Amino acid sequence: MMNQNEKRMILTSVQKPGRYAGGEYGQIIKDKASVKARFAFCFPDTYEIGMSNLGIRILYHCLNQHENIWCERVYDPWVDMQEVMRAHHLPLTAMESGDPIRDFDFVGFTLQYEMSYTNVLNMLDLGGIPLRAADRGENHPLVIGGGPCAYNPEPVADFFDLFNIGEGEEMLPAIVELYIRMKQDGSYTRAAFLHEAARSIPGVYVPSLFTVTYHPDGTVKAYTPVYDDIPPVVTKQIIKDLDTAPFPSQVVMPYIETVQDRITVEVGRGCIRGCRFCQAGMTYRPVREKTPDVINCQARAVFDTSGYEELSLSSLSISDYTRIDELTDKLLSWTDPHMVNLSLPSLRADSFTKELMDKVASIRASSITFAPEAGTQRLRDVINKNLYEEDLMRAVNVAYDAGKNQVKLYFMQGHPTETDEDLAAIPELAHRVVSEFYKNPNRPRSRQPQVTISVSPFIPKPFTAFQWEPQDSLEEMLRKQAYVGSCVRDRKVKYNHHDARTCRIEAVLARGDRRLSAVLEECCRRGFRFDAWSEYFDYDKWMEVFSATGIDPSFYANRAYGLDEVLPWDVIDCGVTKSFLKRERARAYEGTTTPNCREQCSGCGANRLGGVRTCCPKKA
């Protein structure tokens, strides 16, 4: 750890030194001599983004609850700081102790989005840790990965010693405890630990314990475990009862402004809807809810220890929470007198009511966001959005009645079966949302309506009904983006779109196999970092790396994967079965919708994982 004087000289030479200072109220400091395992929890992006992540808040708490474990936070230094660190030979350190991460027992990475993979490697490199697991020795930290992208860990498999598949509250401390036990009884070696973890802790995936073979056409032939006492398929772990799951009442309070600087409490996990492109909707199943009293107590406890002025309820679809009215009443009874704003993200248009609007009316924002995802009813049925135009029009009228004049609408382009007619319908729908404003007698008369349409290219994701579908070629994505723009005929409609090139790389990494580790390693060697940031993403450089490593990106992004093909993520069981996804894919091509979980069980298979469920009619 560098001394305070040196630290001052370093920090005053970079922008936003508050990112690196540490010393936050609420951080956990332990005596490093008296703990038995040290865990560096790395978020592969900036401090401002990482500090906003609820998952880290929870797991930081879970690990630190154990007397023998000290978990610290690590964020990716911004480009200017990285230059200073490399110039002065300063290694990547953890916030709490300032100790280099290479001296920790575990270095954990949360994999939140594919475009952060280059940051993962860059952070290992800054930390002085060999990139490949195979190159690490007994004295190097064990590098562990988890989070939403770990459901297809293969593109980064070579860099990780092990993965935590599923919800980490129980599994992650269990992994560290096994390590402590084996260190204490003298049975620890790196290899023995990895074998024992894979054998005895459900949800642990050790990539080096599986051999992958390929067909001549490049598709996967088989995953074969090296030992016969480890599960050949790793099953996602879930928290059975969310009400009793550990939840931190003390948040580490950032001094600098972060992206989501507020109280965040989950109301549940999973989504009843089953949109066919949505990965989170499948991988978080089975749907489990917390009870209103628990949510209320947790929110109040965080308020008391934080002083935050905003409370956000987190869920994949907040208005689907079965006891939303009861919950909001309970919360408002103390948030109102304490002048805390209640915010409800992820509102679905069809369950958005005046009653709900009245409760969140205290929010100053004049805009409201809905996600129809497709312009025509036909295509919305294909993707199983289960949303009708009447629902949307009713919802925007509720918003207009309440004085709002700005509506944001999220769409995707490139869904299977999409035609130009479906694309032209996106701006047309936006035009009708504008007209609806003028038809509404209660509209805010002093203001003009403003409808923003954001269109992002479809990215096929593992464990979705569309996991086999090809992404449009880059040329086709760009053509479609221009075409949608040409169909906008009203200045009150604003059109945004995501960067198609980034989405193409994301598709490659999302559906990639182990051979992509060579690509990422080369990216790291060439100094790639912050690829999720448009100012640092360079598509041409990615193409150069693909050609240098002999990997064809189209094989992963633009190929229709075979229905009977072994998929790179078949080594993971996320609850939802492949046969269900195949059924859903067939229904998509028929244009048939599937009822939501509350109406009728569609037999997705996630209930095999157990859990206290609230909305599944068939509680088998």
Added chain:
Amino acid sequence: MLSEKGLMSRISKFDRPLLDQPVTYRVVFCKRGNLQYFSHLDLQRTWQRVLVRASIPMWYTQGFNPHSKIIFGIPLPVGVEGLGEMVDLRVDREISAEEMKQQLNAELTEEMTVSEVYIPTAPFSDIVWGQYELTLHSPALTEEAVTAVRGLFSAGAPPIVMTKRTKSGDKQVDILPMIRSLSAELAGDGTMAIHAVLAAGNAGSLNPEYLVTAMRERLGLLSDQSDPENCWYTILRTGFLTEDGQAFR
């Protein structure tokens, strides 16, 4: 799970009797160590939250968008530590100065603790000077360097014209009139201690960094910026003075 703190028998602000008139308290606190890297804006946001979690009965403006009245003294530049920073708070319910100090300190880290709470008699606009202590370290710092520093900043010395960044663009400013007094001495091997009283108020402010820049540019001191381990400096603000040099309270 409720936190222990949440269950603590701290008095809710709503249980305190309302005052006939809101009362303003002055809170004196330090901003040290890691907290020197946070800006004034960060400090303001932090205090809003500290006051809420400490359950201080803040008076709120009446209006469409009610907010509490928090007025800070003289902003502390990033990279400067402070011992006696000040903020004025207006409360509308009964709370003693001692209670306020205790409740605040329970919600702060040791790098930002409250040393004193009192009812102020002078407004922040009476502050004209800030007292600073600079500690410089470099193997090249000798008695000769100390003499050179004294000469550079002495009252009759030639003007020290420097480029000052302002909102309306760069300006050429002589910093010498903004130095009320400055003393320098050697404090051990290669370490120089400087006490300076510099303009800090509404009429004008001199960031103590300019002193270091002047010593670098004109005397070649601390020029080896490639070796932060052996070539460093720290700045501490210890207090404030009124126009005639009296300690401000």
